[in-house]
Amino acid sequence: MILHELMSYELLRMIWWGLLGFLLIGFALTDGFDMGVGALLPFVGKTDVERRVAINTIGPVWEGNQVWFILGGGAIFAAWPPLYALSFSGYYLAMFLILSAFIVRPVAFKYRSKRDDPRWRASWDWALFVSGAAPALLFGVAVGNVMQGVPFHFTVDLMPIYEGAWYTKFIGLLDPFSLLAGFVSLAILVMHGAAWLTLKAEGNVQTRARAIGSVAALVAVATYVLAGVWMATGIQGFATVGDVVIDGPSNPLHSDVVRTASWLSAYADRPWIAIAPIMGIVCGLLTFLGLRAGREVSTLLFSKMAILGVISSVGLTMFPFIMPSSTDPQSSLTVWNSSSSHLTLFIMLFATAIFMPLILMYTAWVYKVLWGKVTEDDVTDKSSSLY
């Protein structure tokens, strides 16, 4: 097969770096409001019927949304195997907690309303709350760690070794900067969940979602700005030195990397990337205003754009780094040294180009069919087919 050589290796790597961001953002935009609704559940729903309204706003779509998470894992495996191997084994116990949440959540959705016992339902409500809030926090913590560099190196056989005893590997993730990043992520997803509930619910659930969501929006913007200032002044960055081979074999041991004073230098090199954090902040504030004003469709849209801005600001700031190493900068994973082979990247791009438009089309169709509010009457009248 030579068809793949129509596209250069470095171009494919760039595209796959973009697609990695696309998948993470796709996950945050769709499953993000599921997690947000989960985290909001005990606060927006005080009665069983109210909670069922909140749950049923995401009832028919959470399953498809969750596939963004699974596809994210699969795509990292296929396009960035060293990243998949390193991050999943390195963040071992944190990954386990996230997985636990994603195991419990589907079951909680499906099983919660299948028995009338209030204790049964209260247990599953609790499960939905934790499985929404915990991953929302942990995803941010993971990003905070990546930005500071992660303690790992590769052996000559390219075995990834994450340093530290098992408990320090987990507790060590929870440093102040990463926790702050975690709160950014939690607040922004709560805001997103509230924007969704504003659109899909009415009455008490909607009123409470708007109140909590507007606080979350302000917290999200404030913590994001704080994290940005901290990053600019207190977090060392990374840089490649010398001639970087951008179409060479994917071997993290062949690169030359140094630590820099700050990631901020990226903004000197590529000033246009400032658009991402600005978008995050402005759209976060617009979401706040939208929630206060009771706008429904535009609020959700602003919330989505805020998430888009925040996530892409991380990627654009760190480029070309994907996962830098704090203890052995030479082992750092970049766009140029940790991808799949030329052929695999091409085949995966081909598959994505066929299926992704289809996915977006039928997903849009499903949302269109389900358009409209979930009311308390819906939930009480047709208790058989709804959750």
Place this chain on the structure above:
Amino acid sequence: MEFGIVELSRLQFATTVMFHFLFVPLTLGLSILVAIMETVYVMTNRPIWRQMTKFWGLLFGINFALGVATGITMEFQFGMNWAYYSHYVGDIFGAPLAIEGLMAFFLEATFVGLFFFGWDKLSKTAHLIVAWLVAFGSNFSALWILIANGWMQNPVGAEFNPMTMRMEMTDFFAVLFNEVAQAKFVHTVSAGYVTASVFVIGVSAWYLLRSRHIELARRSITVAAAFGLASAFSVVLLGDESGYDAGLNQQMKLAAIEGMWETHEAPAAFNLIGFPDQEARETHYAIEVPWVMGLIGTRSLTTEIPGINDLVAEAETRVRSGIIAYDALVQIRETRENTDPAIMAQFEAHSDDLGFAFLLKRYVDDPREATEEQIVMASNDTVPTVWPMFWAFRIMVGLGLGFIVTMGYFFYRASFKGMDFPRPALHLAVWMIPTPWIAAELGWFVAEFGRQPWTVDGVLPTAMSVSALSMTEVAITLAGFVIFYTILFIVEMGLMLKYIKKGPFEDVEETRIWTKRHNDRLSGRGNADAITRPDATPAE
């Protein structure tokens, strides 16, 4: 054998994957059976078929939730527990997993919500299409995961790249149309169809024994028996195809299944039963059926099937050849692009055996320093433990043949005896419910345990594939998964039984009126044979 991180990680993988596969077969088969039932409903407009669709759909949904939940673990576990494996073969193995997400998971997950929530929001035809899309999505996912697994059994279309220290894809279509993968795919989905058929027949038989939901139960058995009979033939035939493919590329697995230590003259006999003895390298008290093994493994009467002892001798020469490849690899790593062409040539001549040198890593850090004794030990490691393979295979095949007989019987009664089923047969059907799960788990056991000591046959040993984790970490997550899964399993079984006991509870009145009118009409025409049984009265 000492119990270390490799064994613990294997235990974790086996636990989570076998648990996952408790839910997969039913999802594969029931999604199609439900879509078939809904198709009949849309074509005939008879409410009983909508009731059947909703009832079996509900049970499908309960099962599907756990299939999804436990499947997530699988997608991430490779990176978590098998980091070196993920690095080493991710370039090939990751692709089908990602395509599975793109092509299959999105399809089934996006539409499964609409299947349950869309009855009032969609036209009949649109809802039917949704049901079929869910079924296709589930079955496509089986296709891609078996392409990935097929590659682990028969690693085609890839070669080792010394610059990146990993296997890289050279031919995607070879990976895609890998005959092992294709045979395994059809074998596996057929097994799922049989599972769902046995489940539907078993639950329906339980209703008939209690004279409940008779109309629903009889029709369900009729659909499931026809579907199940075709599937049972398919599962056995494609199992045979898998055996033939194993004969071509996984001879050790075939020899272990057969407990065949020495190479016999063609055509080899099949050991019907026997007691394999790993120490003595003999199978005691074997009852042999002449010719059968030769026919399954080679489809000829003249081709020999090598026995375990000869395969071990062959492995030993490959270990020695692998050491030469490893020696060249070490030099290439130092000189990279400037490597002496002679060294490069030396590497390429022996690179197919590199994995066999890695077998030595269990005993010595640098395979080049291996002693003669260690080389012999590494060669012996290529033999999986024989007796579990031997017995698991025989029980699976026995059950498979049993499914053909049972399905054939129910198909006959449903088609030619006016859906009249004798009580002993109904009792048998209820008791048979667990058997397809046993067969499916044993099938996976034979396929994966029989692949040992490799994760990727002949390419990467299991012992080298694991992550650099502590026993504590893996033990914590293993305990966590076991606790989680146990709770979920109890909850799931509780709900399944609750809804089976409850029976169909939707469209009850409409269905009752239609059924009565339908049966009156049949009797009015004097078709006494079809309506001699009491009228169906829904229990609630």
